[in-house]
Amino acid sequence: MALNEQQLQRRESLTKLRALGIDPYPPEEFPITGTSKQLKAQFDESPEEHLEVSFAGRIMVRRIQGKASFAVLQDEVGRIQIYLNRDEICPTEDKTYYNDVFKKLLDIGDIIGVKGHMFKTQTGETSIHVKSYTILCKSLNPLPMPKEVDGKTFDAFTDPEARYRMRYVDLLVNPKVKQTFIARTKTIRSMRNFLENKGYLEVETPILQSIPGGAAARPFITHHNALDIPLYLRIANELYLKRLIVGGFEGVFEFAKDFRNEGMDKTHNPEFTQMELYVAYKDYKWMMNTTEEMLRSICLEVTGSEVLRFGDVEIDFSKPFERLPIFEGIKRYTGHDLTGKSEDEVRAIAKELHVPVDETMGLGKLIDEIFGEKCEHHLIQPTFLMDYPVEMSPLTKKHRDNPALTERFELIINKKEMANCYSELNDPIDQRERFEDQVKLLERGDDEGMFLDQDFLRALEYGMPPTSGIGIGIDRLVMLLTNNESIQEVLFFPQMRPEKVTQPDSNDKFTAIGVPEEWVDHLKEMGFITVNILRKEDNAGKLSQTLNGYRKKKKLEIKALSPQDVETWLG
RNA sequence: GAUUCAGUAGCUCAGCUGGUAGAGCAUUUCCCUUUUAAGGAAGUGGUCCUGGGUUCGAGUCCCAGCUGGAUCACCA
Incomplete structure (x- = not known):
């Protein structure tokens, strides 16, 4: 990638800092006395006390006013304004640390640590009066600069492609994004607490499976070298959790990353998270009650209310589903x-x-x-859609009142499937027959048919107690709780087509066309990372000027280039 | 996979029936000791996604491709 003007300037600042004896990436820890939030709260509680503080954060705003400056530092939980005064930062005659380092060599995006005391500015903003500062990390890429006025954001960093590919930038400049992911963690924690309080055991089962079972979906396939066998990334963990029920556990659950080799859209990502729960001696009716209770408490814990706004609809978890x-x-x-x-x-x-x-x-x-x-599309409020036809549910018990149906429900909220639950089929003979039907589908070329898992059948033959099991789509639940329309907004790193990157040519290739060795690295720095890119320049005069301009700007101790030199490179 | 929309400065975006590439913020230089939608002044910065084509001339029109979004299909 060719470096733009701002990136080059930052690299130049970096070398100047080093020339001043400042390490832009120091190894020492920088102890802080509190987060931005804590420091402000602590000071505002007793403003008359002189509060000495130490704080670290990323520079997000800088306002230089001659001999005084303001900046805003951002940490994990918020922002705090700092105030610097030239003669306090530099009490001696040497004003380098203010005039050069702070005003010229630092940029928005750099991370610094500051020491000083808390105070309130004339406009009433709680701030840090800085006595000294330390550069903790020089940033070489400029950040997007959204502006927020009265809660309204202008020039926001909105390009979805850039946001998903560079989530780190998205997180830095779009505070809402961070909140979404905090809510995601809260959701999972809340669900885990709920299940643990019920006495169920959180377990881990294989992600690499030799028979991908438990759902109808195309798997990702890989290969194990030592065993020389194909292995599949799991599409579900259902059959393993049921084996554990056979083994005598009476309530097991797993937050499972599953992988399905299907299309991608607003509600599908190739890898996604499902929570599967299996409880012995229960049926799907019991699971409806439990699911309802669980989602109600999660909604309350995560959003603070049992009634949720999603877009322009209201979703009510407080009433019976x-x-x-x-x-x-x-x-x-x-x-x-x-x-x-x-x-x-x-x-x-x-x-x-x-x-x-x-x-x-x-x-x-x-x-x-x-x-x-x-x-x-009529189902907005949480609804258990139940009693599916038997053909579509090869792992489900037949309905107690109607053998054409199964004891299965899907939970639909706001038109979307959130969960899928069965009274699990535990008749090994029936299960074998249903698998055989699936195998026939496979043989007919239906790639959604299920594989026959002999070991799972053997386990069922030892006897699995009547069991109810459910899978809840965590990503979709988080979308609902955070008011997001797209699964990409609730995954830190949603799947994207890989970016094309041009590999730089080796230095030999440059010297082979006559580029002097001492120039090669500088050419690459300027973006001419391959001979082909260099040769796209057809004006040798202009190119030699550009290169000599760079040489002058960087004060390089190497030979200047004539247009004739450059002419020979271009061939 | 199909259809459709989009891709212009670091970011957000203008750019008319084809006629020399624009703004705000960022960045650079100078001035400024309590500012906060970043104070004043002057600058720099662009393979207009890529490759072809039409044309005297293409950011603009045509074709192909790349990437992304939306809709549809697929997704127990």
Whole structure:
């Protein structure tokens, strides 16, 4: 990457600092007496006391007023203004530390430590009166400069691509982003506390699996060299947690990063987080109550209220969640009762409703399509959508009242699937048959079919108690709680197509076309990192001037270049 | 994967039917000892995403590509 003017200036400042004997990246610790928030609170509590402080932060604003200066330092929790006076910073005749170092060699984005005392300015802002400062880190790239006036932000750093690729910059200049990720951590902590208080055990299960099971999704595949076998990144941890239930644990959960090799959009990232919970001797009805209780308390802990604003809708966790059998939902929103209807009858109804269907769709898929097209968008408030057709749920117990259905629910909030729960199938013979059906799907080329996991079946044959299990999409829950429309906003580093970077040519390649050795590194510094980039310059006169200008500016002790020299490089 | 919109200075953005590339902030220089939407004055800074094409002339029009966003498809 070619360095721009500001980057070159900062590098120059760096060498000047070193020339002054200042280490721009010192190794010593810099002890502080408090965060920006603490120092301000401490002073404001008893402003009459002389409060000596030590503080470190990143320079975000600088206002130089001749012999006095103000700056704003930012730490993890906020910002604090500092005041510097030339003759206090430099009590002797030597004013370098103020006139040169502070005013010229420091930049917005640099990290400094300051010592001084707290005071209030004439305009009433609690600030640090600095007696001495230490450079802790010189920053070589300029930060974007959003301005905030009366809570309104101007010139905000908004380009999504830049924000996601350079989350570190995003976090520095967009305070809301930091709040989102703090809320994410709070959400997970709140859920973990809830589950631990219930007595369930947090466990870890394999991420590298030789049989990717527990969901229908395309996996990422990798290879283990020593065993010389393919391994898959897990798409779910369901089958492992159930093995633990077989092994005698009665409540286990895991916050699991899962990986699915599918498309990406506002609600899907190739790696995402799911919390899966399995509890023995329970059914899906029990799980509805538990889920409801858990989400209500998480919402309260994270947002301070059981009622949540998301965009322009209000989502109420305080009331009991609706429990809506899928057939009832369809009846409510389309007027058609599908109970007991055959595949052909349902297909005809779908066509009548203008739901796009084709002949390959089975009964389960048809019902799912109708619901998705005609009903799902009505479900804003938390709703347990329950009793799915058996075809779509190969790991779920058949419904106690209707063998065509399963004991399964999905939790829908604001039109989005948040959680998926079953009364887990524990009949090993039934499970084997359902796996075999899935294998047939695979053999037909349906890449969503499930693999047959012999060891899991063997475990079930030893006997798994009746169990209810749930998977909750953590990313989507955090989106909801933080009022974010996109999953990329709740992942620190969402998946992006890799940036293309040009690898610099070796120095040999430059000397081979006649560039003097002492010039090569400087050319690279100026952005001519490959011979091809250099040769894009067609005006040797202009190029030699540019290079000599750089030589002069940096006061380089090397030979100046003639246009003829440069002409030969360009070939 | 399809459609569509976008890509111009470090950041946020203007740029008309094609005619020499603009602003604010940042940055540089000078002045200023309590400022705070950064005080005054003067400057610097651009492969207009890339590559082709049309044209006397392309940031602007056409084609292809790259990257991102949105919508759709896919996603138990």
